[in-house]
Amino acid sequence: MLPYEEWARYIFDPRRRFRKPEALDGVRVLELCRPDWWSLALQVGVSFLAEHGAEVIKVEDPKKGDPLRWVGPSEEEGGAVKAEGENYPPHGSALFALVETRNRYCVSVDITTAKGREIVKMLAGRADVVLENYDPGYLDSLGIGYRQLRKINPRLIYAAVTGFGSFGADSWRKPFESGIQVMTTVPSFAGPFDMSKPTLEEAQEAGYLPSRAGWPLGFYTGGISTAVGVAAALYYREKTGKGQMVDVASYAHCLRWCDCSFPWYSMTGNIRRQFGNCDFEINPYGLHRAKPDEFGDRFSIVAAIGPVWPRLCECMGTENMKKWETELPMNSDRITWKAQVEINGEIDKWTAEHTLAEIDQMAMKYGFAGAGCRNIKEIANDPHFLDRASVEEIDDPLYGRILVQGCRPNFHFTQARIKWLNKPMGWDNEEILRKYCGLYKSDLEQLTAEGVIGRKGGGY
Template sequence: MMLPLEGIKVIDLTRILSGPFCTMTLADLGADVIKIERPSGDDTRQWGPPFVEDESAYFLSVNRNKKSVVLDLKKEKGKEILKDLIKDADVVVENFRPGTMDKLGIGYEELKKINPRIILASISGFGQSGSYAQKPGYDVLAQGMGGLMSVTGDPSGTPVKAGYSVADIGAGMWAIIGILTSLWERQRSGEGQWIDAALLDTMISWQTYLAGNYFATDKNPKPLGGAHPNIVPYQVFNASDGYFVLAVGNDSLWDKFVETMKMESLREPKFKTNPDRIKNRELLISILNDVFITRTKNEWVELFEYSGIPCGPVNNFSDILNDHHVKEREMVVETNHPTLGLLRQLGIPVKLSRTPGKITSTPPEQGEHSEEILKRIGYNEEQIQSFIEEGVTSIPEKNSSTV
């Protein structure tokens, strides 16, 4: 069975997280992703501990299903080889600082001359245009400048970032959407285009109802800990042995909740509708906190689930990554790595009924496919050996005898 993106060739110039996440997703769905690494390799190959033997757990998390080719793009021959690869490619993905591709002589206008159908996806901190374009793009900067940190955390504490890199991952996802949209549009026009995805734009686009609240009132939203600004009760609560989440999303659910709790104080008019409950948020939450602390989180979850009220435990990674439902959904998978043995990884979140994605290869060694790919585009063994001697490319030491 063909994978949905089979036949799509992607040249991956990215490193760290946003770009590699984007290209791994395309690879999971069948694209032929050729990861171009500088001689020192993707930065994250050295980001640890933890390491799995000599391999960085960080690198392993976002680089499966790719082929690794080492090219020194500061050398003219390296750029020439890259241009040869782009001649029949469909997509180039990069996450350099804006302007770097032009300085290297491989900006979008140059790529169009090589291949008019090429789609270039550029991921950066602040976009390819605008006053902030040259600022360094880091996830934590985007979370802070994009407003997320101002509404995250305890109301009495300092601003808090999300626990993992949502700006990086989100920008990678917008790039994927742009790539798939451009591939579809190219079927009509026959031309490629340039996709500009930014971490700051991602954070702003996700403000949604919080931005709507601001536009309606001109008041800055505030951090509410685990609570929701527009719905009450809809937040994290502390049980006797940990935390659980309760989501009473409408007045019908509130009526069920009151019936389940069998507390006459909850039937008072000041709690009847959601606007009433928002107005009296502090009083209501104080009442609920005094009750919820008397039982375990699992007892509350079982009670509310039985009544049809949305709730769930606040899981640690050890809880959720060993959860039977997560395993049934194949969101934790095991693969056989040629040197590391059994390797656990996250699964593919997009479930396609007829052409599902597939993990076909583990994350590559640096330069593992240099020889294979260079031969594919017409270079012979003698030429490849000269490239190695000149530092234009490299291959793993164990493979050096094959050239």
């Protein structure tokens, strides 16, 4: 029997991914993308399905396309985005869409026209899943919502991906990501924190400045939940033969990640606030400044539970840590305000005397958890990330060789994969509409002339 790591490397080896079957092979997905508002949760959820082998047909408005095609670094910063309407991004996509429109067949259809809606009905009739991110009830008003499409295809799974749900007092709100964060408490958990103050309340008030997460957290949580919801509905259909509608509200899934904040409030009335680079529930658990070296100067240390706390105390070896090892043996002993201030202050002094490389070596030697704070460049060149294809270089026919995030998780018998990164708008009109709608070349030419579908590469 092989040693465990060798066995795991063999069965999960990313170089073998194209030899494995795809878990969602045979599942056909129709992605109906609104043209007037950037809403990433839909695209993220569909990306997960596409990575695992679902055949995804992305339907965009011929005039505007998916707004995600315009999101990314500016041209001045090495990206491709100019003022909207001036120049279409090269190859039909800015960099954000390059990541989250992978593995799609792209068609452009004007669903506000009667013929465009008929095309959607034909595609939905042969689909397993429809996902859309329009305002609640809009597609229903056009006659192509869940209530109409289920009559054509009773086994259809239909996911409505919105910011705030299909019903409720806030369902009318546009799905803007920063709004999802602020309405679900995330920024109030983050931000500056002054541990020099005598009490927790004074420290929070002195530094209170809500700070949003530095990436679209609200949309990515909504996207993950979209994929999970569709997978659960597919499994239920496998057992019962019944399709169903899935109501995805991105705010609710962001809220779901708020750990024990709500039980704590309901029991005590306490409102969770920011705690800087530490954590009010466990200690030590924080980010500390180290002696600068080529790898940076921030190091995260976690040594709160079980036998890990004595290991950190032994490693640091200071008189205070030796004393606290016996006086504060349990995590519950170390999360008082006094203990938080004293222990984290001691760790700050210790890490300031060592480089990231030195602390990393000591963490491995003594057995406490720790890691240096990395940037994108460091990750892009890290052997561990590259070995596992957590980031991978794709040879794209339009963009050339480019580095993107890989697919996860790994599987023994199946495997997710990137087949291609992005296609320009309407790139697959002829192939898809002939295959699934039975349209001839003359039909497509007529529909293009009428503005019902767009031209290959965008526009009429």
